[in-house]
Amino acid sequence: MRCSATQVTGRSQRGLVLAGLLSALLVGCALMPTGSVQVSPEKSREQLKRAKVFLAAGDYRRAVEACQKEIDEAPSAESYVYLTYVYHAIDGYLEALAKADRWVAVEQLYVNLAARETQDLVDPPEVLARIAKEIIQGAAQRQADVSAAMAARLNHVAVERLWRQQADWRKAKPDSWWAGVPEEWGW
Numbered sequence: 001m002r003c004s005a006t007q008v009t010g011r012s013q014r015g016l017v018l019a020g021l022l023s024a025l026l027v028g029c030a031l032m033p034t035g036s037v038q039v040s041p042e043k044s045r046e047q048l049k050r051a052k053v054f055l056a057a058g059d060y061r062r063a064v065e066a067c068q069k070e071i072d073e074a075p076s077a078e079s080y081v082y083l084t085y086v087y088h089a090i091d092g093y094l095e096a097l098a099k100a101d102r103w104v105a106v107e108q109l110y111v112n113l114a115a116r117e118t119q120d121l122v123d124p125p126e127v128l129a130r131i132a133k134e135i136i137q138g139a140a141q142r143q144a145d146v147s148a149a150m151a152a153r154l155n156h157v158a159v160e161r162l163w164r165q166q167a168d169w170r171k172a173k174p175d176s177w178w179a180g181v182p183e184e185w186g187w
Contacts, residue, residue, distance in 0.1 A: 044074035045187035048082050052181050060090050061113050077158045080151030082181070085166055087144035089178035091137050096175070103129035110136065 047070035054063035067083035090109075097105045106129040113136065151159045162185070169182035 045070070047073065048079065048185075048187040051082060051086060052185075052187075055086065055089060055181065056179055058093075058109075058179065059112060060086065060093070060109065061116075063089075075154070077151045077155035078162065078187070080147045080154065081159055081162045082185070082187075084144045084147040084151060085181065087140040087147065088166075090140040091144070092170075092178040094133050094137050094140075096178070098130075098133055106130075106133050 047066045051063045051066035051070070054060070054066060063086045064083070067079065067086055070079045071083060090113075094106060094109065097103070097109070110129070110132040148159075165182040165184045170177045173180075
């Protein structure tokens with residue numbers, strides 16, 4: 001099979017975008033402590049409360065990081081479900097932006113997920129928004145599947161209850177569910 005220069009360039013750009021996204025996600029994971037940390041019960045949901053604020057602000061990178069930190073500090077079915085929900089929120093937000101033809105906002109989401117240092121101010125990542133949307137959605141869906149499976153292994157009954165609550169939440173707020181979490185999730 002022969003590839004034209006345009007196809008090769010497009011593949012190269014997609015490869016760079018994918019590498020940048022994966023690098024950003026992996027850097028976040030690599031910075032997390034690997035040992036288990038014991039925390040007091042009253043402190044155990046603190047990171048999920050922070051994730052809720054980050055979701056409301058549209059700061060999805062920090063929402064993911066807060067959930068991952070919660071899992072490191074106090075792993076539970078609830079914390080894995082919350083992480084899964086954040087990945088679904090990223091996917092839902094991207095879909096809403098695409099439907100509204102708001103590609104600049106897609107690029108802003110990409111920068112939010114990829115940018116971590118002041119170096120990004122002088123050497124910003126350039127990306128085609130539609131390619132970024134596809135890559136981010138695919139990665140978010142895969143990560144959501146993994147964290148959902150982990151949650152189900154820990155407590156299948158709790159997971160079923162939490163997913164019913166989030167399904168009701170999505171129905172009640174079809175145009176903005178990704179900017180928050182179900183009210184029943186007090187954490």
